[in-house]
Amino acid sequence: MNDYSYDNQTVKGFILSSLFWGVVGILIGIWISIQMWNPSWNIPPYFTFGRLRVVHTNGLAFGLGLGAIFGIFYYITMRLTKRPLLFPRLARFHLYLFNVAIALAALSLLAGMNQSLEYAELEWPLDIGVVILWVIFAINILGTIIKRREEQMYISLWFIIASVVAVAVLYIVNNLSVPAGLFKSYSIYAGINSANVQWWYGHNAVGFVFTTPILAMFYYFLPKSTGLPLYSHRLSIIAFWSLVFAYLWTGAHHLVYTPLPDWIQTLAIVFSMFLIAPSWGSVVNGYYTVAADWSKMRTNYLTKFFIFGITFYGLQTVQGPTQALRVVSQLIHYTDWVPGHVHMGTMGWVTMIVAASMYYIIPKIYNTEIYSVRVANTHFYLVLIGQLIYSVTMWITGIQQGALWKAVNPDGTLKYTFVETLVRNYPFWKLRTIGGIIFAIGMVFFIYNILMTIRKGKSLSASVA
Numbered sequence: 476m477n478d479y480s481y482d483n484q485t486v487k488g489f490i491l492s493s494l495f496w497g498v499v500g501i502l503i504g505i506w507i508s509i510q511m512w513n514p515s516w517n518i519p520p521y522f523t524f525g526r527l528r529v530v531h532t533n534g535l536a537f538g539l540g541l542g543a544i545f546g547i548f549y550y551i552t553m554r555l556t557k558r559p560l561l562f563p564r565l566a567r568f569h570l571y572l573f574n575v576a577i578a579l580a581a582l583s584l585l586a587g588m589n590q591s592l593e594y595a596e597l598e599w600p601l602d603i604g605v606v607i608l609w610v611i612f613a614i615n616i617l618g619t620i621i622k623r624r625e626e627q628m629y630i631s632l633w634f635i636i637a638s639v640v641a642v643a644v645l646y647i648v649n650n651l652s653v654p655a656g657l658f659k660s661y662s663i664y665a666g667i668n669s670a671n672v673q674w675w676y677g678h679n680a681v682g683f684v685f686t687t688p689i690l691a692m693f694y695y696f697l698p699k700s701t702g703l704p705l706y707s708h709r710l711s712i713i714a715f716w717s718l719v720f721a722y723l724w725t726g727a728h729h730l731v732y733t734p735l736p737d738w739i740q741t742l743a744i745v746f747s748m749f750l751i752a753p754s755w756g757s758v759v760n761g762y763y764t765v766a767a768d769w770s771k772m773r774t775n776y777l778t779k780f781f782i783f784g785i786t787f788y789g790l791q792t793v794q795g796p797t798q799a800l801r802v803v804s805q806l807i808h809y810t811d812w813v814p815g816h817v818h819m820g821t822m823g824w825v826t827m828i829v830a831a832s833m834y835y836i837i838p839k840i841y842n843t844e845i846y847s848v849r850v851a852n853t854h855f856y857l858v859l860i861g862q863l864i865y866s867v868t869m870w871i872t873g874i875q876q877g878a879l880w881k882a883v884n885p886d887g888t889l890k891y892t893f894v895e896t897l898v899r900n901y902p903f904w905k906l907r908t909i910g911g912i913i914f915a916i917g918m919v920f921f922i923y924n925i926l927m928t929i930r931k932g933k934s935l936s937a938s939v940a
């Protein structure tokens with residue numbers, strides 16, 4: 476018998492908070508998608524596209540994404556280290572602080588307080604709050620790992636450590652600024668240095684919020700939920716070290732054809748191409764794991780979430796490096812192609828794996844079965860269809876936009892005015908809204924299933940799951 480218990484309350488608190496912020500963020504996503512083809516949905520000054528867009532990105536990346544990461548990391552870390560968290564009360568405080576920070580972040584962004592750095596919009600008082608929040612989290616996670624009762628470090632722990640350390644470094648470096656009052660500050664970087672640091676941060680926010688934490692979940696929950704052992708531990712370790720090494724050099728692929736020195740752009744492009752290998756190391760590991768018994772795709776409802784999720788990750792990590800190439804960047808940069816890329820990653824990879832992880836955790840900590848497999852399957856198909864409509868429409872309209880912007884008359888003048896290129900987006904933007912609504916309905920099924928499972932479950936006990 477084990478002589479310890481896990482703190483499931485905090486895990487549950489983070490999962491429910493993540494779902495709450497997810498609902499807010501997704502509804503705002505639909506709202507801003509409508510604003511793009513129907514400007515009357517802008518309600519100045521607070522509910523304009525400019526203000527709501529950042530609430531959408533922050534709400535989903537940091538509310539849904541980080542909320543899930545905090546809760547699920549606590550869950551995984553306790554089990555892989557075979558001990559409770561080092562500081563359970565601190566974890567509870569972390570949960571409250573997290574919700575206060577996200578609420579204040581949303582309000583401050585609606586009020587127009589914004590550093591104008593993408594994914595780092597928050598003004599300096601909130602930045603300090605975020606750093607405190609992260610330090611609390613890091614102390615608990617790293618401390619628990621150091622004091623672990625299991626000598627072996629499973630691959631998920633490596634991905635967890637990388638996420639915790641990298642986000643801390645990235646966030647602090649990019650947010651260094653000089654305050655000019657309580658709600659305004661100026662970055663210590665200027666000009667092209669500012670752009671370079673910003674996209675070093677921006678790309679790695681994608682790397683260490685939308686990639687490494689999700690891989691930590693994938694590696695933990697795929698074998699757990701299928702009962703199939705991971706195909707290769709060695710491959711997972713090689714993929715891990717090469718991924719984290721390469722990621723940090725690629726930020727400048729967001730700045731192709733800018734005044735940034737050419738060699739920095741080329742370096743970023745080369746490392747972006749290199750990233751295909753470690754990314755696909757994880758994809759292949761996932762496929763070969765399930766290849767031991769493909770019938771799980773039919774018999775185990777979670778398997779298809781993991782396999783489709785890792786497939787979208789695989790597609791994303793081929794599309795991303797391709798976008799970094801100069802010849803492709805000159806066509807798709809600044810177009811709707813990029814939100815198409817973003818949402819294949821966020822809706823197809825991140826939310827699929829996060830949802831599957833929650834489907835695994837909630838019945839475990841409530842000592843019950845999932846409320847309805849049929850509802851889970853409906854959820855799966857709706858989010859899949861919604862995401863595909865979103866991404867495919869944006870790729871089509873993105874290529875069209877790029878081509879129209881580049882078209883020139885024999886005398887060198889532009890063939891189309893900007894407005895002429897803009898109106899052609901309207902049908903695709905409307906289709907995107909439909910895709911978003913289908914995805915959102917899928918998420919409603921998911922949340923309903925989770926809440927009904929909680930209701931069905933026995934009262935929460937601190938039992939070992």
Ligand code: HEM
Binds near residue numbers: 791
């Ligand atoms: C090998 C891995 C990847 C590479 C090399 C890569 C490359 C790129 C490039 C070059 C861009 C900029 C496109 C442009 O504006 O011209 C971009 C944008 C973006 N990518 Fe990826 N990508 C990768 C994987 C991912 C994954 C897994 C996600 C997960 C969701 C993701 C999310 C994003 C986001 C959010 C942006 C938009 C950033 C912004 O402009 O605000 N990427 N990516």
Ligand code: HEM
Binds near residue numbers: 505528908912
């Ligand atoms: C109902 C589903 C969703 C809808 C309708 C939606 C809609 C949108 C729209 C309209 C934009 C602005 C694009 C632009 O500026 O041209 C956007 C940007 C963004 N969304 Fe979503 N979204 C959804 C789900 C998500 C999810 C689940 C996530 C993350 C987990 C997410 C993360 C982002 C990010 C990171 C950006 C910035 C992209 C960039 O700068 O290129 N979205 N979304």
